[in-house]
Amino acid sequence: MNSTQLSKIAAAIVMSLLALIVIGKLTSFVYAPQTPDKPGFAVAVEEAHDTVAVEQAPQVDLAALMAVADVAKGQTVAKKCIACHTFEKGGKDKAGPNLYNVLNRELASNDGYKYSKAFVAKNAEGTKWGYEELFEFFKKPSAYIKGTAMGFGGIKKETQRADLIAYLRSLSENPAELPMAQ
Template sequence: MSGSLNGNKILGAALATALVIIGVQQITGAIYHSEAPEKMGYFVDAPEEAAGGPAEVVLPPDWGTVLPTADLAAGEAAFARCQACHDAHQGGADKIGPNLWAVVGGPVMHRPGFAYSDAMNAHKAEAPTWGYDELDQFITAPARYVPGTKMSFAGIRDQQTRINLIAWLRTQGSGGIAIPAPDPARQPGAAAPAEGEAPAEGAAPAEGAAATEGAAPAAEGAVPATTQTPPVAPPASTSAPSNH
């Protein structure tokens, strides 16, 4: 009899423990209830440049106008964000990225022996020189301009910062690279002429056209000499000439 009583006590204690555990779980679930997210994972707010996404269309800089007035001190300060991967001094060693001495106007993959990516090697076949426009586009968004590049830098969105940086890089071994003449088509507010519209005043003549040295401009509304119709002589009179 005592053995049966002890067994009942043990069974009752086990059932009571199970009920307590279940009750605690129910109460805890009610207190700390949370809704499941619609999409699993974490949202990372990264700029589109880092993912090679689209960017707003910006008129290319008029290098002939902006380079002479660029802030070189600000450009050197902007290069501080590049120093972890690049050196721009003559004779400086390559780091994670190649040394950038004389990069402006120089060839793409200008550092012999540096392990450039296959993407940069393919890009070199399309754009072999680091011109002003090419550098500007690359610094804006490296992953978009050269898809597959090993350069993980997200890019510099501010155009004036890029102009200052490129102007300063030009002082690092690229001073012999000429600054182009100002280009009115790149200045703010400029628009491409409509199809069939005459070029703006001061524009260069069309390819293959030669101006006559010393020739005066035609009067307004005059027909060019090359298209004028030669004068037609009046018909000869059939009457006998007068004796007067």
């Protein structure tokens, strides 16, 4: 190996070292970690929040509905029922049982009235007429208790059902507590 060859090799080594340094600088520039102004997972939290909002379908706030329900309006709604029900204390049973003090009463518990098999079966489950039960029943009786003898289509409007329940609640010597906000 002569000196020319040696210097060529030395030059090649120097050149490749230089190239490495230059490449190193360039890549560190391109891939330099950038510190974000805000931590990235603030976005992730928002996304999680959105998902929860979608999963929780809007629910009826019965306590809120009952808090503003109107007894007088409920009495007007109850005109739909008087063909089959009486509401006063000791009132007679018609096609349907007397409804005095029905709120919180055990389902199908009016002595002397002959309930349908569907009602008797539901009574065996120990169901009582709480706010939620009446609210669902009045929406569509035949859906709430399949096979019921109550031939009444139902009341779609939530506020009307709440008013009706407020009226039923008032038909008692000792009106039940209003439902508590959840």
